[in-house]
């Protein structure tokens with residue numbers, strides 16, 4: 137199936153069958169698609185948390201707009217971005233990159249100095265808005281990979297960041313939750329949106345040509 141066919145196939149599932157689990161092989165592929173996402177300056181300023189534990193899902197469900205999705209899906213993926221850019225974080229990524237490429241550390245120092253000049257002089261909220269934006273590219277690729285595997289999914293911002301950050305101890309990790317992705321297999325009897333037409337604005341309205 138082509139990417140376009142996969143994107144037409146997927147929809148944001150509203151009810152999951154709790155008896156059906158996604159194989160760890162498929163979970164790995166979905167995570168890999170997110171890991172390979174491009175990010176601004178290659179900083180990959182976020183982590184992906186995989187929630188399998190039912191007890192944790194129950195705690196997270198307390199702040200969820202779709203608590204039944206949280207409870208009944210197979211795995212919850214949490215996209216959590218750096219709360220801030222720091223010189224140490226930037227240097228750690230670039231030291232790793234140069235080591236992996238067999239280049240001397242500091243090879244990109246003039247570039248990382250520019251990044252630090254910008255980021256370290258901005259409020260942390262501005263930097264978090266930037267790190268959070270990076271996660272959406274990864275979310276999109278993960279959704280596309282899930283669709284290729286015929287794994288059902290729901291991207292979700294409908295949750296309490298306060299609850300997710302507290303339950304998962306994200307502050308200690310220097311992270312803040314941005315979005316969730318429920319994965320699993322739809323409960324076809326209760327996934328009320330499934331029979332409805334996928335609606336997108338027509339290309340003639342979507343595209344502005346010059």
Ligand SMILES: Cc1cc2nc3c(=O)[nH]c(=O)nc-3n(C[C@H](O)[C@H](O)[C@H](O)COP(=O)(O)O)c2cc1C
Nearest residue numbers: 146147148149201202290291292293294295315334
């Ligand atoms: C960033 C993002 C956040 C979303 N949050 C929720 C959510 O909290 N709950 C939900 O049921 N759907 C959520 N959705 C799903 C959208 O409503 C859905 O993708 C949109 O209506 C298009 O429908 P489709 O994905 O089924 O084609 C979210 C989608 C995105 C991309």
